[in-house]
Amino acid sequence: MSAGRFSWPPPELGAAEVQRFRFSPPVARAADEVLADGPVRVYRRLLADQESETGALVALRLLDAVHGPDHDGHDAARGPDHDGHDAARGPDHDVIDTARGPDHDVIDAARGPGGDVTTASVTALVAAAREASAPVVRRLTAGPPERIRTVLRHRAPLALLSGCWLDNLSSPATQPDALVNQLFVHRFRLKGEGRPEHGCEQRRRRALERYDLHLPPLNSDAFLTGTDCRPLTAWHGAYLLALSRLPAAHLPEVVGVHVAHYLLGVDGLLLGHPEPLTETMLTEVLDACVARTHTAPHGAADRRRLLAAVRRYLDIEAENLALLTAHAEHESGLSxxxxxxxxxxxxxxxxxxxxxxxxxxxxxxxxxxxxxxxxxxxxxxxxxxxxxxxxxxxxxxxxxxxxxxxxxxxxxxxxxxxxxxxxxxxxxxDGAPAGPAAVADPGGAAAAGRWAAAVTRGPSPRETSAGPDAPDDRTLLHRLVDVEHHAAVLPLARARCEETLAAAEVLFEHGARGRFTDASYFDYTPQRLVRRVESVYWDKLVRTCAPPAGTPTREQVVTERKQSALCHLVDGVWAYRTGNTGRYDRTSQGMLFAIYADEMGRGELRKNHIVLIRQVLDDMAVDVPHLGSPAFLGQRELPDASYPFALYQLCLAQFPDSLHNEILGFNLGAEMFGLGELCLQQIDKLSAHGFDTSYERAHLTIDNMSAGHARQAAEIIVSFLDDVHRTAGPEAVQREWRRVWRGYASYASFVERRLVLSVAARERLRSRAGAAAPRDAGARAEAP
Incomplete structure (x- = not known):
């Protein structure tokens, strides 16, 4: 069965032109304040905050300022005279000319003979810009070390963001999809295939260190200060970060920026090493994107958006090269x-x-x-x-x-x-005469002012206010899957997480009675964690293994599969936002990202776990719409009782920073549950009726306790807490550990539902008995 059968485009790829982005009423004012504080604060906010409505609205406003609410990419960048070229120019630089072909018509240069956008014409446009920019880059990297150091320091706020626009593209709204998975292959490479030290950011940091540039972490307040970041550069970086916040709704723009960035290769030329992505990889993505627009409902609009994004990014790079040139010349001319x-x-x-x-x-x-x-x-x-x-x-x-x-x-x-x-x-x-002592602004102020004017001009026509409500589970799941358009759901998601995590702590005392888990609490040491994990594996998942008692009917097997299918359709979702830009410098982060990459088939659609579960459902003739489709709201195949567990996973995924510990604990529970009795029995039941068993078999192998995800999940926790021990001491380890184990208990609270309900019932009886006891005692005391 072809994996292409399950390659859906994100819902209405081109419909972002008309879709609304929903935010809680107070968020607009908060976004106004961030944007009014200037580009440095915007850059820092978008880098540090990936969990709030405010960050999402700031991103939307910035994207509209660059591309326009109609995504045509022209008007928002234009000055009062509506000349889209002048708005990108500095006082002495025509940045559009840098990207033009010989006929000085950017649009025509990127269109094929029939007037349409093609892969060849877009790559030719970027090649022309690369040829024009190459001598500029050569001049920037010539001269004394201090001059080169100045250039690289001012470029660092962009160079170290490279690839950030792919951070959140693979998501429940976009998986499984051929183009998204092609781009995931690129992201996996840029992230060092799960090893942060081999990733693009760290490689570029090592290149900068050759020039004695030892920069603070990206997400520290000192980073932009340490790079002497100019307002124009901060706007450029903020735009890239904004794209990383809303990538599914801006897929043509993501592809355009991605291809233009790596084909142009400014950072590779400046740093003197090849770009991590090859031209073949990039043109294949461009081919796939252009091809899909010919079948998409809004294909012509998507091609215009793709081209406009390439254009705009080439403008930005030319604008930045002009600024770097001004810095270099200024540096050379200083007394x-x-x-x-x-x-x-x-x-x-x-x-x-x-x-x-x-x-x-x-x-x-x-x-x-x-x-x-x-x-x-x-x-x-x-x-x-x-x-x-x-x-x-x-x-x-x-x-x-x-x-x-x-x-x-x-x-x-x-x-x-x-x-x-x-x-x-x-x-x-030595008697040298005094020279000029003033250090003038090397330029870029006028262009930065135009960015500021565009960004702060007011609300986006695509934003709308969504008042508080109490959606049912189906509606809540739809909003969480399409969270880019429904940021107003985030407070509800946070409340559900806190409620579930707090309730799960009952298993700290009673968890040893679990059938498949043991969430009873213990003080952490690496050895105790490993013993607990192995104890659960042997005593609760393996030694109890037995063939199913009798062979259930075909209808029973299908019904059972439907009950668990929804959770499988969000497989790995709790980790989909892990390892994002500014928070990918620990071994544990790389390990968790690598697990998520495995769940997504490391970019191979046929190995993608969402594809595998879709194959199983298709084999059973269970027709379920894509999770991101409005049609899923009305599906009747998967039972309502299966929604809460999937919803909790989607809620947890929205808080990869503030609930990082809990995600690590939840991940341990999820990766272990794919082993042992239930999985083996499910394979037997499916096989008895000739159903597809690929999903179960994939988990049985990839999650193995020897070296697979189950073992890795424990090692991630050990690595994370080892970092805590080195930086904050043993007492902090126990505080952070309690949160990790609370995450494991939250997973167990769904698996061990009968145990949780029985404990709750017993506590209610005890509470009633305790409340009645004083009255009875008083009555006895008053009796004659």
């Missing part, structure tokens, strides 16, 4: 005084009271530094004339002594900064 002023003034705000006893030209040095922020020339002139720079017979001076070990400024400046100051002092002592 020694300007270089020294830049270093001193970068640290002046933190001088504080340390310099209160020192004086410069009769004034406290701290006051002179404060004044230097607005008048660097006067500060440098006073330093030149001060005794601090006066050369002694040994060649030293008080200023240089302060930079050495034991000196007042030792450790304040990094190696490059200290070298800049030593060079400046030497030039002053």
């Amino acid at each position: 020694p005084d300007a270089r020294a002023a830049r270093v001193l003034l970068r640290h002046a705000p933190y001088a504080g009271a340390q310099h209160r006893r020192l004086r410069l030209a009769g004034r406290p040095l701290s006051a002179a530094l404060d004044e230097g922020l607005s008048d660097p020339a006067t500060l440098l002139a006073r330093l030149r004339e001060s005794p601090y720079l006066r050369r002694r017979p040994d060649g030293g001076c008080a200023f240089l002594d302060a930079l050495k070990f034991g000196g007042a400024m030792f450790g304040v400046f990094d190696e490059q900064e200290a070298a800049t100051l030593r060079s400046w002092v030497a030039s002053v002592q």
Whole structure:
């Protein structure tokens, strides 16, 4: 049976033009505040916040500003004269020309002979832009190390985001799908195939370190400061992050940016190593995307969106190269005084009271530094004339002594900064005349202002307010699957998670009585966790194995399969947002991402677990619409009783940061449950009636306790808590562990439903008896 039978496009691929994005009423004001605070805050918010409605609305506003609400990609980027070229230009740069063909018509250059968009014409457009940009990149990487270092530092906020737009593309709304899985292959490679140290970000960080650029983590507040990120660069990065937040609704844009980014290859050229994705891989994706638009309901619109995204991204890259060129030229033209002023003034705000006893030209040095922020020339002139720079017979001076070990400024400046100051002092002592000390803005302000004006112009015509309601399980599942358009559901998802997790703690005391799990609590050590896992495996999943008692009828087997099918249709969903940009630097994150990759067949549609369960249902003639389709709301094949467990998994998936611990524990329960008695009995039942058993057999092998997902799930927890131990100590380990085990108990609470209900019933009886006891005792005391 062909896996292509189960390759659905995301629901109404082109319908994002008319679909509404629903948010809770207070969110619009919160988004206004974030956007009004400027690009640095927007960049940081989109990078750090992948769980809130506010982040999603900020992303939508930004995408509309770049592409326009009609996704034509022209009007939103245009200036008041409606010339889509001028809006992307700096004062001295025509960035559109960089991407144009010889006839200077970008649209025509990307269309085939029949006037339509084709793979060949789009790749030719990018190739023309690459040819035009190559000499620019060569000039940027020529010259002294400090010049190259400046360029790479200013490029880092974009270079280290590479591929972020694929972060959330594989989801319940898009799986299983041939194009999505092709792109997942790319993401898997960019993520180092589950090994963060081999991923694109870490490889690029190592390349930057060759230039002594040791940058803070992406999700730290210090990252943009450490890269001296300019507003225009922050807007560029924020756009890429916005695309990562709403990729299913913007699939043509994702493909356009993805192909243009890696075919253009700016970062590979700047860093001097090949891009991780080959041209063949990229053109195959482009082929698939263009081909599907010829059968999609909104195919012509999707092709326009694809082309517009390529155009816009080439504009952005040209805009950024112009800014980098301005930085490089500015760096080359700086006088020694300007270089020294830049270093001193970068640290002046933190001088504080340390310099209160020192004086410069009769004034406290701290006051002179404060004044230097607005008048660097006067500060440098006073330093030149001060005794601090006066050369002694040994060649030293008080200023240089302060930079050495034991000196007042030792450790304040990094190696490059200290070298800049030593060079400046030497030039002053050798009698070099003073040069310009002002450090002017190297450019980009006008273009950044146009971005800001477009982003803050007001609400998106696609956003709408969704008041609080209490949807039934079917509606809630539909909204969670299509959460991009239903962000207002997130508070409900959070409440359901907290309620389920709190209730599951009853198994901390009673979990040992579980039939297939043991969620009874224990203080963590790696050895105790392994013993518990192996005990559950042997005592509850393997030793109890026996063939099914009798052979159920065909109808009984089908009914049983329907009862569990919904959970299988969201297989691995709890981990689908793991390892996203800014949070992929731990071994445990890479391991969990690799497990999710296995569930998705590592990009091979025939191995995708959603395809496998669809094959089983198809073999039984159970016709169920795609989860993301509105038609699923009315399906009658899968029972209502199966919704709560699938819903909990979808809810948990929405909080990959704040419920990370709980997800690790839940993952352990899920990966172990694919082993042992139930799975083997299910294979026997299916085989007895000639039904497809591929789904069960896949889990029985891939989840094995020896080295498969069940073992890996325990190792992920050990690795995670080992990191906690090293960074926060043993007490923190036990706090974090309790949350991990609460996640395991939440899985067990669904599997051991009879046990949970019996414990709850017993507690109710005990509570009633306790409430009645004082009244009975009082009555006896009053009796004669």
